[in-house]
Amino acid sequence: MSEVSPEPRQLRALVALTDEGTFTDAAIRLGVTQSAVSRLIAALEAAVGVPLVERTTRSVALTDAGRRTYRAAVLALTALDDVTHAARGTSRPLRLGYSWAALGSYTSPVLREWRSRHPDVPLEVHRVDERSAGLTRGVADVAVVRGDLPDSTWASRLVVREPRLAALARTHELASRPGVTLADLRHDTLVTTAYGTTTVELWPADARPSSTLWVDNLDEWLTEIAGGLGIGVTAAATAGQHAHPGVVFVPLDGVAPIPVRLAWPAAHPHPAVERFVDLVSEVVAGQASATTSNRSV
Known part of the structure; x- marks a missing residue:
């Protein structure tokens, strides 16, 4: 096992490669050449003594050791920033x-x-x-x-519980109702994301939406719903921050609120x-x- 300690620039290369997904994009983020990123990753692997990145002609993926190292690298780089600000008597921005x-x-x-x-x-x-x-x-x-x-490694505090709303196209037959239920929506396509709070499991097993339409982000979610391609279920905060001329938000009755932490x-x-x-x-x-x-x- 090598006794050479990893260097901050090597850790930054691993974090950039993980976040960006390719050596090219990592190089752009760091302002260096692609070959420089490759050399930094190789030097880091040599320093820790285990492979961190699985390289193929089409993709880059972390090994199990790489995922553990990535998490530790993020914390280490943040700590280094804190050291610098402490020495200067300044405060790092709270993100x-x-x-x-x-x-x-x-x-x-x-x-x-x-x-x-x-x-x-x-x-x-x-x-x-x-x-x-x-x-x-x-x-x-x-x-x-x-x-x-x-x-489970995060600390947290519950700050509020938000009601759920149904997001419907303005032309949807239920858009003018004062409230809807899950049963009312079971024949629609559910529009959702991989990181959202709503899946078909919110519905009873025998009365779930007919299909699911997966989107990548909030903008796509609103666009698909406004176009009548499906319905959404979301927290009340969405209606206040992301009003859309083609989408109506209707209270969803009979479902538990969403904990916000x-x-x-x-x-x-x-x-x-x-x-x-x-x-x-x-x-x-x-x-x-x-x-x-x-x-x-």
Whole structure:
């Protein structure tokens, strides 16, 4: 086993290759040549003593050791950034990831409150279309995660439970109803994504949608539904953040709400994560209290 320690530039090459999927795209991201990325990966493999990447003429895939090393590399590079900022007396930006609709109606109040209270810690918001909303790839320090957590290594806090809505084409026969049920939608095609909160398993086994149409992202999801190619089921936040002229959002009755959590790495979290999670909880509680007060007036 080699006793040579991996170098940061080698770790960055592995992370870039994993995230981008090809040596060419990794080279573009890093601003180096493709051959330089290849040499960095080979040097990293030599340093750790095991193969990390399976290379074919058409694709690049990580070995089991490569996947473990990728996760460790993401944490190590983040820690190096923290060391640099600590030495300079500055704060690394806090990166908030989400994969669909962020925090819904709470998003803008949270961003404004954070900027007002913590001007020394910049907050960046990134949409990352995957279940962990950027945590696994190391591009988010804290993420909005709906449904079950994709990884047990994350710490989390439940911040709210969102009602589910049916997303229907404006021309759909049920679009004008005040509410619909799963049974009403069982003859439609379900439009969904691999990282979303809805699959046909939401329906009873004997009354599921006739087929499933898989899309890659939110824009495709809205376009397919607006075009009448199927229906969707989503969290209430979607209606507020992603209104579409061809899509109507109708309350879905008789289904459990979706838990919305903030999740972050349990090991070596960003120094500002706890403050951010507390602020989100405060904003959510404040809006809920205001809503209750308005209803009682």
